[in-house]
Structures are given as C-alpha cells and as structure tokens.
Amino acid sequence: MALVNQTGSVFWSSNKSTTVVNTVAQLLDNGNFVLRPENDENPEKYIWQSFDHPTDTLLPEMKLVWDLKSGINRFLRSWKTNDDPATGDYAYKLDNRGFPELVIFNNETIHWRAGPWNGKRFSGVPQMKGVGIMRFELQENSDEISYSFEMLNTSLYSRLVINSSGIMQRFVWVEGAKFWNQYWYFPGDKCDNFGECGPFGICNANPAQMCNCTIGFRPKNQQAWDLRDPSDGCVRSSKLDCGSDRFLPFKNMKLPESSKAFVDQTMNLSVCGEICKKNCSCVAYANMKITQGGSGCVMWGGDLIDMRQYDDSEDGGQDLHVRVAASDLGMFSIAYE
Template identity: 45%
Template sequence: MEPGILALLNDTNATIWSSNISRSVQNPVAQLLDSGNLVVRNATDDNPENYLWQSFDYPTDTFLPGMNFGWNFVTGINTYLSSWKTNEDPAPGDYAYFMDTTGYPQIFMTKNKVEQIRIGPWNGLRFSGTTNAIEDPTYKLIMVMNENEVNYREETIDRSVISRFTLSQSGVAQRWTWVDRTQEWVIYLNVPADNCDNYKLCGAYGSCNIAKSPSCECLDKFEPKDPESWVRADWLSGCIRKTNLSCQGDVFLKYSGIKLPDARHTRHNESLTLEECRAECLRNCSCTYTRWTWASQVDAFFGLRT
C-alpha cells in the first residue's frame, strides 16, 4: 500500500475501506485537528491547501463548523450529507441534503432522490426560507460562488461553542449545541421546522403560513387552479393568474418574508442594479419574476410580474 493511504482492516487484515490520494508523499502523517477534521498531510507541510486527504470532504451525516458544503469544481468534490442506513451501518441511507447548483444555488433534501424539502436560494445573508435569525450571534455564515467553487461554510464566532448539524435516518436535519453546564447536546434548529417546509405543499404561486388555517393561500393576483381540490386541503395543483400577462405595461408586486422560488430554471447576473434587473426582465416576456439582493440590507427585493 502506498504511503499516505488510510486503511480500515478486519481481523484477517483484509481491507474494508481505504482512502485515496492524488499525489505521492514521502513522509505522511495523519492528524486529528481541533476542528474535528482528520487530515493526511506531509509532515513538513501544514498548509490546508496541500492536504493529501481530509475527512471534511466526506462528512456522511454530520456537518461541522469550518466544513465546506457544496461543490469544488477544480477537484470535482461534492460535499453533502447522507443519512446512515442504520444506527450501526454508516452506508448511505434514504436521505440526502445537498447544494444544487442548477441555476442559482439552493439546498435540497431528498428521499431516494425525490425532493422532500427545498431551502430557498442564498439571498446575500442566508438561505431564504430558513428559520434561523439573519444576524446570528453564534455563527458567521459564508457563501463562496465563483468559477472554481460554490461552497457554503459556517464558522463559530466564539470558538468555545461546540456544535454540529446532522441528518437523521428519518429525514430530519438538526443543529445541536453542546451545553457544558449540563453535559448534553441541545437541539438548536430543526429542518423541517413545520409542514410548510414540505416540498411544493401549496403548489405553484402558493404561499404557506403555518399560523393560518388553512395553511396554504394564493399570492396576490392569483387564484386556485383547482378550487375543488383546495377545499379538500389538496393544494398541490397550485394557483394561476387571475389575468394573463400582456407583456405591455406589466409591473412588479413586491413580496417580503417569503421563501424565494425554485431557482433551478433561472438566470442571474450579479453586476445588475435593481432597476437594470427590472428592465431586463420586462424586456423578456417569458421572465415572470425578478429578485435583487444586497448583502448590507436585511430585506431583499423580490418582485412578481403582474
């Protein structure tokens, strides 16, 4: 076996699992860092950019502060969470929690590759539709989007805070924080938080509010596509416009505090101003909404064409 390879053997010395490295090394060492990252590196080189292998690239069901979540297009590594098959078997289970880079980046949870939950696109401060506070005093949220990578990372502002984010076998993602006084893990965040997190619960152009009954309603200027199914609390058919777009004299209705629409079939241009974005959309009759985000502001603009 080549130097620098980690291997897991059984009692007969048969290899159960082994790591791989992309280049040769003469003096490798394995080191468990304070961050929880197990790394293989050259003994004389502790530069993270030169690690031969690191466990943070293969998180299975646990996401830790400092770990990248998303795509590295240079190495081809896609870092995502997968639930365990059983309590004793860490093989991939039914659920996956991953960054989708089709269109504008957003997060999905799937069960057997079928969408269960969608965390809205990044809005410059956080992923829209999440329940955590925009300015969290505990975590610094970092999103990197360029030609080399699309990666999300969290860092604890107070290094004494110990936390982890896990994906359970039943499809529940949870953030845990260690409370030293009681010597136990406490749940800080649940995904899904409620039924409104279920994928496409209210259908197209529908909005969900768990505090209302029924939870689903159509956005302004829209009405149920199938009113009879809505009476039966079956909202999947969604909503349709009360008046078709004319492509002449259309305006935008502003919405706040909602999860941004599925971004897999969108185009984005980070160089446009708000007015330029509006004008670009109005010139294209197939453009149905526009959003504009600026990282220094709490409320991003989301406008639906009407």
C-alpha cells in the same frame, strides 16, 4: 493509510499512496482527521483528510463543495436508519443550477430547499439571522461553489446533521450539562415541504388557511382547494397583457425554486425590474443579495414553485416582485409597480 483487523486483513483504506516515509495521522481540533507528512502541518500538504469525504455531519470549517472543473460534488448523506450507518435515502447538497442553494433530496426528488443565498443567509432559513455564535458563508467563483460555517467563539461547538428521516438538525454542545442540544431543525412545518402549495401558491404556516392565492390568482382546482388539498396550486385570474402588466411586491418571501432562474450579479433592482417588465415571459424578479441596500438581479420565467411568506416577527425571506394583470389590481393598481 489502512486499518487492519486482528488477522491483518484490510478493514478500511484511504486509497492514497504516497512516497512520504514518515506520515502522521492526526485528529485536528475542528474534527478533521488528516494524514500529513511528519513536521509539516500545512493543510495544502495533507495526503488525505476526512473533510473531503463527508458522511451525515457538517462540522465547522468543513465545506459542502461543487467543484465546477472536476465535477466533484461533496455533500452529506443520511444513514439508512438511526442505528445503521449504511447509505440512506436523503442527501443534503448544493444545487448549482441557476441561483445556487442547498437542497435535501429524497433519492432524486426534492424534499426541502433552503432558498437562495441572499448575502446573509438562505432566504428560507430565517433562524440563521439570530445566530450570533457562528458565521455562515457561501462562496462562488469560476472554480467552485461551497458552503461552510465557522464558530465565532472557538470554545463553542456545533454540528449539522441530516438524519435518516431527512431532517436537518443543528446541534450545539452544552458544556455544563454535557449534551448536544438541538438548536433548530428543518423541515420544521408543512410549509417547509417542497411545493406544498403548488405552482404560484404561497404558504404561510400561521394563518388558518395555510396556502393562499394572491391578488390576480385563483385556485386551479377549487374543490380540492376547499378540501385542503392545494397541490394543484393557483392559476391566473386574467390573461396577461405584457404592455400593461404591473408587479405586485411581496415582503418576507422565501424566493421560488431557482434552478432555471436568470441571475446577473451586477444589475441593480431598478434595471432588473425594467428588463423583466419588457420580457413578457418574465413572471417575477428580486435582488440577488440584500446586503448593503441590495444588489444583483434574479428573474424567473414559468411557474413559481415553493414560495413561502414569513411574518414580520419571523424576519425571514426578502422582497419578491410578481407580474400580475393590471385588470386584477383594479383601483389599487396605482400602488403597485
């Protein structure tokens, strides 16, 4: 298929050749623009489809895909400016390293991450829980990793857009008023910025002290910390002793950056904790999924980056268990693992 201008010059081409004589161009109800053989609406027979060539917008049933066999990575790319559709600096894509998650990149630098998929939603996007008009799905198999959403009511419409400033915006169509209403957006506050509180720092947007070092940790640079520059993060107050270390449980956590995390889909949390405790380089562990009482195991080594703790009212995140020196837990150590 090709679009030509008034002089007959090719303005755009699908770069697809076909032996099908009668070809139909069709805009489907879900927004997918397809080329298909006449009298054959089987999606497997599409000659070309726009859903395979994402721009800055994700529509229902459209997939962000990392094809593990071919290496093809389909992701959203921002416009250069709000008025210029040339390629911009921001990309919204699946990161398939370690524990897969969706990430906004500013060129090659991580700008924001959704947190790993926990079976219901991304641990860093609590707004996904309260959405009853759509279903979110992350699929992972030997062929590909993909993320998509679908509307539960086909009379409702929504789209996800990455704008030229690197903001992810979910819009829903308000039929009565005839306009696209912004339903949510990310990053939404400073805690959404990647690594805002540095290594081992925990961000909470509500307290006056946005960044915190938990029990067993202290600011690495106290002077900068006091001046509200937490970028150096936290360091341990005491040296670890593998045999006596305990694990401090945190609730409602956006799980740490997970590109180097170890993931086992079959291991339960109890076994996960036992293995992590015996492995002196393991600094934290969590369930892979929170559905059906929890399943799977994720373990982290090295620094824990980009953690956030949500208030109970926000209903975000999940449980995370962090290794702490027993001496730092003191008289309260009996309450911990």
